[in-house]
Amino acid sequence: MCYSAQVYAEFKQYQRHFPDVEMDIEQYVKTFWWDRGLNPMAKAPRATIRELQQIGPPELQANLREADVAAIALLEQELFAQRQRVVEAERKLQTKVTKKAQDDVRIGTKKVEAAKTRIAGLKRTEWKPADSRVFPGVYAPVMVMEGGRRVLKPMRYQCRPAGKPAFYDAKYPGTYNARRDNLEGFWGGLFGFSHGVMVADRFYEHVEVDGRNTILEFVPRTAEPMLIACLWSHWKDPKGEEPDLLSFAAITDAPEPEVAAAGHDRTIINIKPEHVDAWLNPDPTNLTSLYAIFDDKRHPYYEHREAA
Numbered sequence: 001m002c003y004s005a006q007v008y009a010e011f012k013q014y015q016r017h018f019p020d021v022e023m024d025i026e027q028y029v030k031t032f033w034w035d036r037g038l039n040p041m042a043k044a045p046r047a048t049i050r051e052l053q054q055i056g057p058p059e060l061q062a063n064l065r066e067a068d069v070a071a072i073a074l075l076e077q078e079l080f081a082q083r084q085r086v087v088e089a090e091r092k093l094q095t096k097v098t099k100k101a102q103d104d105v106r107i108g109t110k111k112v113e114a115a116k117t118r119i120a121g122l123k124r125t126e127w128k129p130a131d132s133r134v135f136p137g138v139y140a141p142v143m144v145m146e147g148g149r150r151v152l153k154p155m156r157y158q159c160r161p162a163g164k165p166a167f168y169d170a171k172y173p174g175t176y177n178a179r180r181d182n183l184e185g186f187w188g189g190l191f192g193f194s195h196g197v198m199v200a201d202r203f204y205e206h207v208e209v210d211g212r213n214t215i216l217e218f219v220p221r222t223a224e225p226m227l228i229a230c231l232w233s234h235w236k237d238p239k240g241e242e243p244d245l246l247s248f249a250a251i252t253d254a255p256e257p258e259v260a261a262a263g264h265d266r267t268i269i270n271i272k273p274e275h276v277d278a279w280l281n282p283d284p285t286n287l288t289s290l291y292a293i294f295d296d297k298r299h300p301y302y303e304h305r306e307a308a
Contacts, residue, residue, distance in 0.1 A: 009047035034067035145280035159249035192284035207263035220300035
């Protein structure tokens with residue numbers, strides 16, 4: 001399972017490798033328009049939001065900056081409340097040691113640091129690796145073929161196939177990945193029809209090391225960006241009560257030897273650049289040709305280390 005990845009979160013990164021790619025700006029506006037607190041804003045890498053504040057339509061730029069101001073205000077309220085919580089708990093501990101007071105100090109201190117980190121991230125202008133990190137449930141740019149054109153669309157990293165009920169998200173929480181050996185089963189409605197590519201620099205996996213759960217970071221030794229084969233879907237609520245959802249899953253295969261040796265049992269499929277167009281223009285009557293793309297995937301050797 002590719003539990004997380006550091007991706008190409010910005011349109012300009014895709015443009016460097018795919019000069020003809022276009023940005024579906026209408027879909028970006030629909031996805032990231034902040035409705036002033038009526039609903040939670042779609043989660044996305046900070047790099048994506050920062051770029052939209054610079055190159056998006058003027059009204060979207062203003063909207064997202066307003067969202068930042070509102071988010072910072074809420075975090076500052078949280079910061080004040082948690083600092084007060086810690087101060088009061090420390091005062092109580094001076095007269096009597098209780099588990100509750102100890103927990104308040106410990107939890108409150110953690111929440112203070114978390115709020116300070118988030119505020120700093122919202123105010124920061126320079127890029128950091130964490131700004132391009134995606135997890136299940138977070139939106140990432142995915143390149144698809146539309147009308148013979150390469151188009152970049154924001155999609156949620158956890159696929160809800162069209163026609164399935166919304167509760168599939170909870171019933172099948174692992175649908176951010178699609179196993180190669182189940183593409184004609186569970187994923188039969190998308191394989192051969194709706195293909196995409198996500199570009200990433202590195203990916204992260206949970207493994208067990210010396211009896212403890214550890215997150216490992218895997219990076220291609222070649223330092224080349226990974227072209228990750230994906231399936232995607234445009235979900236619509238039959239009742240019209242929920243907004244449309246674009247979502248995707250990264251396809252995984254049997255592990256590369258070095259990934260297996262590190263303790264993980266799957267690896268994303270990193271296709272070769274010359275196969276991108278064939279992958280994005282699938283022929284559902286010729287699935288053999290699609291499997292051939294997988295068989296000819298890149299094997300860059302994935303070096304690993306414990307994630308910070």
